[in-house]
Amino acid sequence: MILPDINLPAILPDLNLLDNVLYTTSKSQVTPGDLIKFVIVLTFSIIFLRVIIIYLRRTLKDHVSKDVGEPILKLLYYGSLVVIFISILPLIGIDPSGLLLAGGVAGIVLGFASQNIVGNLVSGCFLMFERPIKIGDQVDVNGIAGYVTDIRIISTLIRTYDGLLVRIPNQQVFTTNITNIVGHPVRRFEYTIRIRYSDDAGAAIWLIKDLIDKEPFALLSPSPSVFVNELGDSSVNIVVRIWAPVSEWFGLKTRLLWNIKKTLEENGIEIPYPQRVLHIKSETEKKPQLAEEPNINRLEATEPVLNFEERVLN
Incomplete structure (x- = not known):
């Protein structure tokens, strides 16, 4: 083959x-x-x-x-x-x-x-090493509040509370005031409760303290405080200050305020409406000279007419 x-x-x-x-x-x-x-x-x-x-x-x-x-x-x-x-x-x-x-x-x-890009790059490195904010923190940066979703080399991403994704240049984040809402484990909130002058302020304070003692997330240290702060135009103002864990802060604040309102109303203590007292003064007598002035004016006005008639008749 x-x-x-x-x-x-x-x-x-x-x-x-x-x-x-x-x-x-x-x-x-x-x-x-x-x-x-x-x-x-x-x-x-x-x-x-x-x-x-x-x-x-x-x-x-x-x-x-x-x-x-x-x-x-x-x-x-x-x-x-x-x-x-x-x-x-x-x-x-x-x-x-x-x-x-x-x-x-x-x-x-x-x-x-490109100075802005370089500034954002350097600021991003500082943010990563200094760590004033972390991923997942609730922050307020230059009026933009929300959750930090990512910290990148050039920019930081924040998801606002209404679901918007905002990209902020790192230079702006690093050089502005940053409010870290969850940076500290506890946080304080404050109310101003207004009651009528006819109500018992001591009883109102006792009722509010009793409600605070029943809340498991109201911290004992720092201790809460309830006191009369001001005697207003139409109300007695009671200030309530409470410390709570940062994770339970908002829920406790909204729940306790409504419970205070209901408890005070059930015990006959009401929040007053703004009140104003008006004094009306009336004058029933007239001054004598005010009544005489028209006659004088009338005589002065008719005198030339009488003189004219006398000249005509003569």
Whole structure:
């Protein structure tokens, strides 16, 4: 049996193609094989870093809070990726030292051109390390109140109480006043209860204190206080101050206020309406000179007429 003459080099691809020179740099000559190596190493590095980050996230889940762990993992991932990218640049004929020099000059130019972005970037780093707010906190930043959902490199995301997602630049967050509503474990609230002057203020205070003692979330230390604060125009003003855990603060505040109103009304103590006393003064006598003035004026007005008639008759 005679096999046909097959030209293998014509069928197989030309392996020498990978060794052809694409371009030449001051350091070396770059071939298609070098480009393939660069892409393979970079792709493998990205996959490897993602696997490491996922493993670290699962490992640190029970030991480090999310607001601390996520910024660290992001910094580790992007920092490692930048280092690997710079280290494999010689594969494609690029000198990292020259790139760093050019990047430094370009960074200065871009820094002047984009000061706000750089400011947000630096502020984001400060927020991650200083941690004035954390993911999940209820905050008020420049009049925007809600829950912190994410702290990114450039901006912070806040979900407002009515469900809106607001993105605030980190520079604005870091340089403005931040009110962390849940930053302290306990929080105080205050009422001003107004009663009538005819009601017994001592009985009202006793009833309010009794309601506070029945609330399990009203803290004993710091102790609550109920006292007469002011004698108003139409009411006696009683101030109620109570400390509660920050997680139960709002529910206790709304529930207790309604219970105080019902209890006081059941015991005959009512909240008065605004009252004003008007004094009306009437004058029944007229001044004598007011009655005489019209006669004088009338005589003065008729005198020229009488004189005229006398001249005519004569």
